[in-house]
Every structure is written in structure tokens, then in C-alpha cells.
Amino acid sequence: MNREQLVxxxxxxxxxxxxxxxxxxxxxPSHLKYFEDPVFEFNRQIIDATIDYAVAYKPNLAFYESxxxxxxxxLHRTMEYLSAFSDQVFTIADAKRGDIGNxxxxxxxxxxxxxxxxxxxxxxxxxxxxxxxxxxxxxxFPGKWVILLALTSNxxxxxxQLIEDSSGTPLYARVLEVSKQWGTAENMxxxxxxxxASMLAEVRSIVPDHFLLVPGVGAQGGSLKEVVHYGMNHDxxxxxxxxxxxxFASTEDxxxxxxxxxxxxxxxxxxxxxxxxxxx
Amino acid sequence: MNREQLVxxxxxxxxxxxxxxxxxxxxxPSHLKYFEDPVFEFNRQIIDATIDYAVAYKPNLAFYESxxxxxxxxLHRTMEYLSAFSDQVFTIADAKRGDIGNxxxxxxxxxxxxxxxxxxxxxxxxxxxxxxxxxxxxxxFPGKWVILLALTSNxxxxxxQLIEDSSGTPLYARVLEVSKQWGTAENMxxxxxxxxASMLAEVRSIVPDHFLLVPGVGAQGGSLKEVVHYGMNHDxxxxxxxxxxxxFASTEDxxxxxxxxxxxxxxxxxxxxxxxxxxx
Numbered sequence: 001m002n003r004e005q006l007v008x009x010x011x012x013x014x015x016x017x018x019x020x021x022x023x024x025x026x027x028x029p030s031h032l033k034y035f036e037d038p039v040f041e042f043n044r045q046i047i048d049a050t051i052d053y054a055v056a057y058k059p060n061l062a063f064y065e066s067x068x069x070x071x072x073x074x075l076h077r078t079m080e081y082l083s084a085f086s087d088q089v090f091t092i093a094d095a096k097r098g099d100i101g102n103x104x105x106x107x108x109x110x111x112x113x114x115x116x117x118x119x120x121x122x123x124x125x126x127x128x129x130x131x132x133x134x135x136x137x138x139x140x141f142p143g144k145w146v147i148l149l150a151l152t153s154n155x156x157x158x159x160x161q162l163i164e165d166s167s168g169t170p171l172y173a174r175v176l177e178v179s180k181q182w183g184t185a186e187n188m189x190x191x192x193x194x195x196x197a198s199m200l201a202e203v204r205s206i207v208p209d210h211f212l213l214v215p216g217v218g219a220q221g222g223s224l225k226e227v228v229h230y231g232m233n234h235d236x237x238x239x240x241x242x243x244x245x246x247x248f249a250s251t252e253d254x255x256x257x258x259x260x261x262x263x264x265x266x267x268x269x270x271x272x273x274x275x276x277x278x279x280x
Numbered sequence: 281m282n283r284e285q286l287v288x289x290x291x292x293x294x295x296x297x298x299x300x301x302x303x304x305x306x307x308x309p310s311h312l313k314y315f316e317d318p319v320f321e322f323n324r325q326i327i328d329a330t331i332d333y334a335v336a337y338k339p340n341l342a343f344y345e346s347x348x349x350x351x352x353x354x355l356h357r358t359m360e361y362l363s364a365f366s367d368q369v370f371t372i373a374d375a376k377r378g379d380i381g382n383x384x385x386x387x388x389x390x391x392x393x394x395x396x397x398x399x400x401x402x403x404x405x406x407x408x409x410x411x412x413x414x415x416x417x418x419x420x421f422p423g424k425w426v427i428l429l430a431l432t433s434n435x436x437x438x439x440x441q442l443i444e445d446s447s448g449t450p451l452y453a454r455v456l457e458v459s460k461q462w463g464t465a466e467n468m469x470x471x472x473x474x475x476x477a478s479m480l481a482e483v484r485s486i487v488p489d490h491f492l493l494v495p496g497v498g499a500q501g502g503s504l505k506e507v508v509h510y511g512m513n514h515d516x517x518x519x520x521x522x523x524x525x526x527x528f529a530s531t532e533d534x535x536x537x538x539x540x541x542x543x544x545x546x547x548x549x550x551x552x553x554x555x556x557x558x559x560x
Contacts, residue, residue: 022383062379062386068397069352076349098407099342099376100434103302106342117348127378127407129429131436149409154380156411159458160451165443171451178439 001090001122002143003186006211007235009055009090011280014271016236017263018056018092018213019046020243021078022063025071027248029255039067039074042255044081046247049260051089053267056239057082058092058213079119090239092147092213093121101133112141123147125191125213128175132182139183146188150175151203153193153216176206185209192231194240197223200230208233215241224266228273236279242266281370281402282423283466286491287515289335289370291560294551296516297543298336298372298493299326300523301358302343305351307528309535319347319354322535324361326527329540331369333547336519337362338372338493359399370519372427372493373401381413392421403427405471405493408455412462419463426468430455431483433473433496456486465489472511474520477503480510488513495521504546508553516559522546 001009010016021043028042035041047057059078064071082091097107107124114120123145126135138146151161151172161172169177176190185207192203194216203212212231217224217240224240231238242262250258274280281289290296301323308322315321327337339358344351362371377387387404394400403425406415418426431441431452441452449457456470465487472483474496483492492511497504497520504520511518522542530538554560 024386060379060383060386062377062383062390065390066386066393066396068390068399069349069356071397072349072352094379096379096407096410097342097376099340099374100432100436103340103342106304106340106346110342110345110348113346116346117351119348127376127409129407129409129440130376130432130434131439131441133434133436135436152380152410154410154413156380156413156415159411160409160455161411163445163451163454166446166448168446171440171443174443175440 003211005087006055006090009088010236013053013055013267014274014280015053015055015267016238016240016270016274017054017266018058018239018241019050019054019246019263020094020215020241021046021057021059021247022243023059023074023247024063025067027251029251029253031253037074037077039071040077040081043074043078045256046259047081049256050246050263051085053260053263054089056090056092058094058241060094060243076119079121090123091121093124096125096127096149098127098130098134100130101137104134105137108138108141112138112144123189125149128179135179135182139187144187146183147213148175148179148188148190150190151192151196151199153195157193157196173202173206176203180207180210185211189213189239191215194223194227197226197230200227204231204233209237211237211239213239213241217242224269225273228277232273232277236274240270283491285367286335286370289368290516293333293335293547294554294560295333295335295547296518296520296550296554297334297546298338298519298521299330299334299526299543300374300495300521301326301337301339301527302523303339303527304343305347307531309531309533311533317354317357319351320357320361323354323358325536326539327361329536330526330543331365333540333543334369336370336372338374338521340374340523356399359401371401371403373404376405376407376429378407378410378414380410381417384414385417388418388421392418392424403469405429408459415459415462419467424467426463427493428455428459428468428470430470431472431476431479433475437473437476453482453486456483460487460490465491469493469519471495474503474507477506477510480507484511484513489517491517491519493519493521497522504549505553508557512553512557516554520550
């Protein structure tokens with residue numbers, strides 16, 4: 001999915017919500033355990049319940065890999081299911097990969113080349129530590145995106161991402177400055193945690209046009225209004241992710257209904273903010 | 281495998297060689313293509329040919345994930361095969377993972393909890409960018425190791441790892457200084473590329489006791505002698521990896537014999553250096 005299509009989707013759905021499919025097997029409602037693949041069934045019902053309100057879905061690979069080959073199967077089924085909605089949703093492999101050039105090429109194949117791996121995502125999250133040759137292989141796939149970690153929403157972000165160099169530039173800002181030359185606003189996005197919303201102003205001064213994937217709204221406590229205030233640009237430029245606050249809004253029989261209500265509430269708030277900013 | 285056992289293994293085999301199983305399907309000798317699982321058969325023959333000379337095996341996950349579920353199956357079979365040699369080899373999942381705390385726990389489960397994922401490694405490579413809570417979940421598994429990226433062997437290492445902070449400390453050194461407080465020399469190692477061998481002296485001034493996993497000898501051009509000169513400590517403290525230079529020493533019928541010869545040559549050089557340093 002290219003940028004124009006993504007922006008079109010946001011305007012059509014009046015939403016920039018991304019639903020994180022962090023579908024931890026131990027948290028799946030017990031009545032689903034009689035299905036052949038309870039995690040896939042959970043994802044399928046979550047997708048059905050939220051697809052009118054969400055523009056993107058982001059399975060985090062860890063929650064599937066932890067279950068071995070069975071988990072990978074659940075992920076493949078989920079992606080197969082989502083492929084029927086390929087013009088209605090943007091898909092993100094939240095994998096945080098990154099390795100030397102020839103190895104990153106293999107990861108790019110894993111996430112982007114359906115012929116080889118059996119599934120395809122629109123984008124993949126990548127860690128910046130190993131530099132340009134660890135990122136550029138992902139940029140060689142037309143219509144696909146790299147979402148590079150810049151400023152994450154966790155406590156550990158303070159350990160290295162905020163270290164200032166001799167000119168006073170924090171590492172995350174350096175990552176933005178250097179990496180924006182590797183691709184364009186048409187094939188790169190950045191992860192910027194909502195728990196640091198005020199820093200979004202600084203981020204926007206470096207990458208005014210790029211889309212930002214913003215985790216940390218919801219369970220992690222970030223504010224949507226602040227994110228929009230500091231982070232929204234001329235064509236929205238935001239995907240705001242919520243995972244646990246939606247998919248585990250209830251862990252009972254009514255999980256899909258509760259997930260829908262949660263997604264609908266976020267979409268409604270987003271619609272208001274998109275109107276306020278004159279984007280729709 | 282704990283540190284004492286690893287050091288014992290190094291002394292017994294007179295080697296600190298790690299063989300990187302970067303088993304790219306497209307490079308597997310064609311006569312193996314008639315096997316049900318050519319990549320596993322390739323790995324099995326490489327392991328049989330090199331196990332007397334290597335103390336560690338390091339499959340890089342990218343080369344398996346790129347083939348989808350089939351690739352994951354090849355990796356599981358390889359790990360099952362290696363499990364029969366669990367007192368003879370140290371295993372490394374070269375996965376370069378790292379995510380927020382609750383998600384890194386899932387990755388730790390994926391690589392360390394056989395009950396859940398169906399396989400287990402002695403160690404996993406982890407990227408430091410997201411800080412302490414992205415690393416510490418891996419340290420909760422007794423007898424397991426984190427191998428944290430510090431200074432990698434690729435060109436992109438220059439982009440961020442060598443940036444100096446206001447006190448003149450480069451990022452990789454800060455990663456070493458900060459992270460060594462998260463674990464101990466009994467459950468953490470560091471990746472330090474051989475292509476920067478002279479920097480090993482600086483590394484050793486910060487982490488004198490930790491094991492270092494050193495890629496970049498062989499196909500990437502690093503020198504074993506220099507690595508030992510700057511990096512070896514009182515009980516060796518080094519695992520030197522070679523991937524392509526061993527496993528693809530030949531891509532013909534004789535690949536196992538050629539791989540063996542290459543591994544034997546490295547082991548023989550390593551034995552000489554271990555003696556010279558008085559470790560054996």
C-alpha cells in the first residue's frame with residue numbers, strides 16, 4: 001500500500017487507529033479454546049469487530065514465535081484472513097528486526113516476499129542500531145515500508161535513545177536525521193512513543209512529512225489529544241496503535257463486543273481531531 | 281550451559297570456534313535438493329563435519345524465517361539434532377531481538393522455553409536500542425545467556441555505534457558500561473565485530489571478564505590473531521564466529537569435506553593461540 005492509498009484510507013475511515021494483535025495465548029478467552037486454532041479465531045473475531053474503525057493491524061511477532069511453529073501458523077492464518085481486506089487495511093509486522101546487509105535481505109524476504117515465506121506485510125518495524133546497510137534491504141521492495149524505531153514508549157528508552165552527542169543532539173534525533181536520507185516519506189515511517197508526546201514537536205521539526213507509528217496510547221498511558229497536537233501533519237501522518245486496551249478490553253465471552261466499543265471510541269475521538277485539523 | 285561448562289568445552293576441544301548456520305536455501309548444494317528438507321540435511325552434514333572443531337553453532341534466524349513455516353521447520357529439526365550434543369556445543373539463536381518488557385518476555389519464551397516453542401537455545405542475540413527492560417526478561421532464565429549487540433562488523437556500525445556523547449564516550453562503549461549492570465559475566469556476552477579488532481582493547485577495559493562473540497573473521501575479512509591479541513582474557517572469553525567461509529567453503533558435493541577442512545584449520549590456529557596465551 002502506498003502513501004496516497006494510506007491517506008485515502010484514513011480519510012475514508014475517519015480514523016488513524018492501528019490495532020496491535022499482541023494475541024498472547026494465555027489471555028485468549030477460554031470459550032475459544034475449543035477451536036482448532038484459538039489465537040487465529042481470536043484474531044479473526046477482533047478483526048471483524050474492529051475493521052470499520054481501524055486502518056491498520058500490527059501483529060507483534062513475539063506473541064506468535066513464543067508458541068513455536070503453531071504460533072507461526074496462527075500468524076499466517078491471520079495474514080491470509082487480512083489479505084482479503086488488502087485495500088481496507090495497512091499491515092505492520094512488528095518484528096523489530098535488523099542485521100548486516102545480506103541478512104536483512106533475508107528478513108525483508110520473510111516479511112515482504114509472499115512467494116518465499118507464504119505471507120506478506122505492507123511494512124515491518126526495524127531497529128536502527130546496526131545502521132544503513134541493516135535497513136536499506138527492506139527499502140528495495142516497491143510499495144513496502146520500513147518503520148524505524150526512533151523513540152520508544154518504554155522505560156528503557158532513557159538508557160540510550162536520549163543520550164546527547166557532543167553537539168547536544170539526542171540519539172533518537174540523530175537516528176531521524178541520518179536515516180531520513182536512506183529512504184523517503186513514501187517508504188519510511190518512524191516509531192515514536194506516545195508517552196513522550198511533547199517530544200513529537202522536536203520529531204516533527206526533523207521529519208515533517210513522514211508518517212509516525214505511535215504506540216503507548218491506552219494501556220501505556222499516552223494521550224491521543226497530545227499526540228495529535230504535537231504530531232499530526234498536513235495529511236495526518238500518524239498511525240496510533242492500541243493493543244491490549246482493545247484486544248483485551250474484556251477477556252470473557254464478550255471480548256469482541258468490548259474490543260469494538262473501545263475501537264469505536266478511539267475512532268470517534270480521532271474523527272473529531274481529524275476534523276479539527278481540517279484533514280477531513 | 282553455564283560459563284564453567286563453556287570454558288571446559290573450549291579447553292577440551294582446544295577451540296573457540298562458532299559455526300554460523302546462515303544456511304541460505306539458494307546456496308545449498310544441488311545434490312541435496314532431493315532430500316525432504318535440504319536445509320536440515322545440509323546443516324546436519326555441516327554439524328557432523330565440524331563438531332570436533334567447533335564449540336558453538338549459531339543459526340541466524342533470518343535465513344530460516346525467509347522460507348516461512350518450512351524454514352522454521354528446518355530450524356527446529358536442526359535444533360533437535362543439536363540437542364543430542366548438548367554437552368558438546370553451545371547454541372546461539374542469532375535473532376537480534378528486543379522489544380518492550382512484556383514483549384521481550386515472549387521472545388525469551390520463544391528461544392528458551394522448550395515447552396512453549398518446541399526448542400531451546402543456550403543464548404540469543406539481543407539489540408540494545410530499547411534499553412534495560414527490553415533485555416532483562418531474557419536474563420530471568422537460569423543457565424541462559426543474552427548476547428548483546430555492542431559493536432557490529434558491518435559498515436552501518438559507523439552510523440550510530442561510534443557517535444560520541446558529550447564526555448567523548450562512543451555509544452557502543454556506553455552500551456557496554458550501562459548494560460553490564462543488568463546481568464553478569466555468567467549470563468551476558470557481547471557482540472564485537474572482528475573488523476574493528478583494535479577496538480577490542482577499549483572493550484576489554486570496560487568488560488574484562490565477559491565473553492565476546494566476534495563475527496567478521498573469514499568472509500568479512502577480520503584477523504583471528506588480532507582478535508586474540510586484543511580480546512582474549514584469562515579463560516579465553518571469546519567465541520569467534522565464521523559462517524559463509526565454512527559452510528559455503530564449497531557449494532558442490534564436497535561441501536562437508538571442505539567445511540571440515542576450513543573448521544579444522546581455524547581450530548588448529550585457535551589451539552596454537554590458546555597455548556600461546558597459556559589457557560591450555
